[in-house]
Amino acid sequence: QQQVKQSPQSLIVQKGGISIINCAYENTAFDYFPWYQQFPGKGPALLIAIRPDVSEKKEGRFTISFNKSAKQFSLHIMDSQPGDSATYFCAASKRVYKLSFGAGTTVTVRA
Amino acid sequence: DVKVTQSSRYLVKRTGEKVFLECVQDMDHENMFWYRQDPGLGLRLIYFSYDVKMKEKGDIPEGYSVSREKKERFSLILESASTNQTSMYLCASSSGGGASTDTQYFGPGTRLTVL
Known part of the structure; x- marks a missing residue:
């Protein structure tokens, strides 16, 4: 069974959204949460990636929000651009060899 | 820039054939990985290698084996291909050192179809 559950499966957003x-x-042993x-x-x-000792990490238009108590994390893409259209995978790791990936989200940005 | 190359982008094989997928990395990385990617399932780890001739099973090793005779090269072997092994296969490498933050670098993938 998948150790990391990801939603939605796909989403469509307007440019700038x-x-x-x-x-x-x-x-709870996971200690590293990257997005691919x-x-x-x-x-x-x-x-972008985050460790559980911080609640938010921002790099340009991409932000990870992390809620340790709820065991949830999310990726926000601000001011979405057509070039952001891609599939995004969240993942979690408790040792370097074992990245557990979510199922993936296909993002389509409409111009 | 790290470069991970895979020998074929597309491959079509027959049921029962022995299939070799090759992966080469040029960054002297310790760790190498094989994943399969299927719609709705994400990436699932088949095998990984943390040193030459060292390997460890991932989450779905059944029907697969691997070989790592040289540090830069990691091969995935399907001993007797079956139709349920039709998938996208991704190779990755990482520098090693034991940190969970070690970044994995992926190749472009091999789309394997088993008829």
């Missing part, structure tokens, strides 16, 4: 993707986990971005025909690439 906010995209929000949510993930939930059960294993995948464009069609390419492998996933690290986008």
Whole structure:
């Protein structure tokens, strides 16, 4: 069974809007939560990541919000652009070898 | 820039064939990984290797084996391909060192179809 549950499966947002993707986990031993971005025909690439000792991390238009007590974390894409259209995967790790990935969210940004 | 290359972008094989998927990384990374990616299931770890000739099973190793004879090269082997192994296969590498924050770098993937 998937250790990290991700929703929604897909979303469509207008250019300039906010995209929000949510993930939930059960294993409290996870200590690293990365997000990967995948464009069609390419492998996933690290986008942004957070450790559970902080509640938010921002890099440009991308923000991770982390709620340790609820065991949830989310990715917010502000001012969404057509170039952000991609599949996004959340993941969690408790040791370097074992990244557990969510099912993925396909984001489409309409111009 | 880290580069992870996979030998084929597309592959079509017959049921029962032995299939080799090759992956090469150019950054002297300790760790290498094989995942399969299926719609609605995300990425699932098949095998990983933390050193030459060292390997460990991931979450879905059944029907697969791996080989790592050189540090830069990691092969995934399907001993007898079956239709349920039709999937996108992704190779990744990371530098190692034991930190959970070690970034994994992915290749472009091999789309395998088993007929």
